Amino acid sequence: MFEDLKAQKPDGILMLMQMYREDARDDKVDLGVGVYKDAAGHTPVMRAIKAAEQKVWETQDSKSYVGLAGAPDFNDAMVKLVLGDALPRDAVNSVATPGGTGAVRQAFELFKMANPGGRVFVSNPTWPNHLSILDYLALETVLYRYFDDTTRGVDFDSLIEDLKQARKGDLVLLHGCCHNPTGANLTGPQWDEVIKVLQDTGATPMIDIAYQGFGDGLEVDAAATRKVAAAVPECLIAASCSKNFGIYRERTGILMMVANGTDKGIAQGTLNFLNRQNYSFPPDHGARLVTTILNDDALRADWMAELEEMRIGMLTLRETLAKELEQRSGSNRFGFIAQHRGMFSRLGASPELVVKMREESGIYMVGDSRMNIAGLNAQTVPVLADAIVKAGV
Structure with missing residues (x-):
């Protein structure tokens, strides 16, 4: 065959x-x-990663599986890092994934399961793997204008015009910060306008945030994601630890799901089910390092200092x-x-x-x-x- x-x-x-x-x-x-x-x-x-690896090596006493959703302390730490206090923790369902790409793939799988006939609005241009995965999953893709080739900035009027064509049941993919491949980002007031369009159309936003801390700082880079998640009833967020923790090969990411009006057990159970069908239990080594850093004041401070040096x-x-x-x-x-x-x-x-x-x-x-x-x-x-x-x- x-x-x-x-x-x-x-x-x-x-x-x-x-x-x-x-x-x-x-x-x-x-x-x-x-x-x-x-x-x-x-x-x-990164220095903090080296220190965390030493700490994990000295204290870890098992290599057994973690749960289908990943280790709870990793999920808690990452939801806090990305969303801060924008939402109560129990309003956010989440699963650990193999890298940010794994989170993106699981998000698209979830969308296809929930609404097989829905469309996915994607910025033109975007990270090529977005389009590759969407094509593989046979999801209808609609490009919305984003980059102005003359100014090399955001073509915002055209973006808004195109996003107004979305409707309830569609997914709108947005870059949380540090747009890939252009580097051109929305301003705060522009994000407010995008949120208004999402509210008016009823479309569901999906935010891919792979570079938190590489743009204007950890908190500023997360501001738009937090604002969107707090303003709409449903939202998907795919986050990566590859860049800001420098653990590319450890494949560490997380998919978050905000689904007001949906039974929490069903929402979390669906995320767990998708993990089970794909790779069963997510990898833990990178997640364990991230958790160790985020939950240790000294390691977190050193990580933030080195990340700021990189930025x-x-x-x-x-x-x-x-x-x-x-x-x-x-x-x-x-x-x-x-x-x-x-x-x-x-x-x-x-x-x-x-x-x-x-x-x-x-x-x-x-x-x-x-x-x-x-x-x-x-x-x-x-x-x-x-x-x-x-x-x-």
Whole structure:
């Protein structure tokens, strides 16, 4: 039967990684893969993670399964981190998942189970895996306008116009902060308008928050998610620990479900059921590290301090790159880079210019011109600025 299998569409980012590895140039710059890197180009293990691993090693006395929903103390700690005091704890159902991607997948599975004929509104552009999973699950997808290619900011009027076409039973996917791939984010007043549209249409929001702490700080980055969750009767939230705890390979995430008017036992039982059908019990090592940090005052303080260092480092790189480009181009048309937040910015270059920068200058970025700001350092910022101006972006 396997002879009828068809080749799958290759993942563009994985292909880019392979091309980068095969490039023999010493001065090449990797801005493609979405992982944080320090000034030496290394993705470090955070200090608090190392300390938590030691603590877990010394105290953990079993490797037996955790529950279908994951360890309760992990769920409690993560709900508190993301939602703060926006909602009572017993108003939020949750399950641990293998990474933020696992949370996204389970959310889409839940939506399909609840409303098989519903539509999912997705920003244009969005993280490619959103669309890939939706396509695999055969869920109808509606793109809503988001990015203004001229200003490199949010095309907010068009966004609102498109979201008004949603209706009760539809799911609206939103990025909680640090929009991937553009880096362009909604302002507080704009979030208020989006909430009004959700209330008017009855559509259910789903928030993907994968970069809390990478934009304007842990609390500020969570503000929109908290505001949305408190303002609507139903909401899904997919959160990741990969970036802000630096535990990419541990695959640690959580799916939260707010379902006012739904029997809590049924809501939580459905989440547990979906976990059981997919991977049974979620992984615990990364979750145990996160829980250890969040429930230990000293470890939490050190984690927050290092996360803030990472955030400030990325902001400094943004500001430096914007200034270098202004000096070389003689204009401030690249000022948006300093205004974007998170790991990514969408440069606004055509696919042809992206190829040109790669071939002529060894600059590797995704074909839509998404670049990972965290892949830069003080030495490579001028190299990138030269390549951008040389290519005629």
